[in-house]
Amino acid sequence: MAGLMWGVGTADVFVDASTVDIVGESLVAEFEPEFADTGLVEADPAGEGLRILCGQEIGTVGVGAELWDGAPPLETAGWQDVAEVSVTWESAFMDYATNWQESDDEACRLPLGAEGAGTYRVRVHGRHRDGDDPRADGDPREEYLVQVWRAAPGGPALLKATSATGAYWRRGG
Structure with missing residues (x-):
């Protein structure tokens, strides 16, 4: 059974242009995702980057992150949407490319530690994605939960899909 190696509590992450970008040391995620596969997350096919699609265009969302030593147990209860993608990572940490509202920016990094560069599976959970924009x-x-573990590459997988936001993007936005 897989074990949790490291986790970060929920950080307040600023959303701009409806996405939360997760990047490596390059601090760049330069690609135009379509979100048609999952309506939730897409990996940069040419580099180390992920984009999570949010329901809000601009605002603050909660994002938690976990590093596992294998595939974590799948838990979908309490989440609207859950999806997985594979990503090739070149650096020793993952970080939010957007602004977060934490006093200690190191608290928001998800260090890959000894795992380092390689191919990872990333599972993203999302809830409360539907609603007014801006939120009242x-x-x-x-809120979002990002779970990461080393794994062989695989295609995108939609594991739960109940939000109107995700359905809209899977239809082509």
Whole structure:
């Protein structure tokens, strides 16, 4: 059974242009995702980068991250959408390319540590993706959980799909 190696609590991450970008040391994710496969996450085919599609165009969402030593147990309860993609990583950490609202920026990094460069599977969970934009006071907070583990490459996988936001993007946006 897989074990959790490292995890970061939920950070307040600023969303711009409806995405949260996760990048390596290059701090760049320069690709135009279509989100047609999952409506939630897409990996940069030419480099180390991921984009998570949010329901809000501009705002703050909660993002937690975990590094596992193998595929974590699949838990879909409480999440609207869950999807996986593979990504090839060249550096020793993953970081949010957007602005986060933490006093300690190291707290938001997901270090790959001894695992280092290689191919990883990334599972993204999302909830509260549907709603007004901007969100009204009292609306549920949009949240994401990113789980990462070393794995052989594989195609995108949609594991749960219940949000209107995800359905819209899977139809071509």
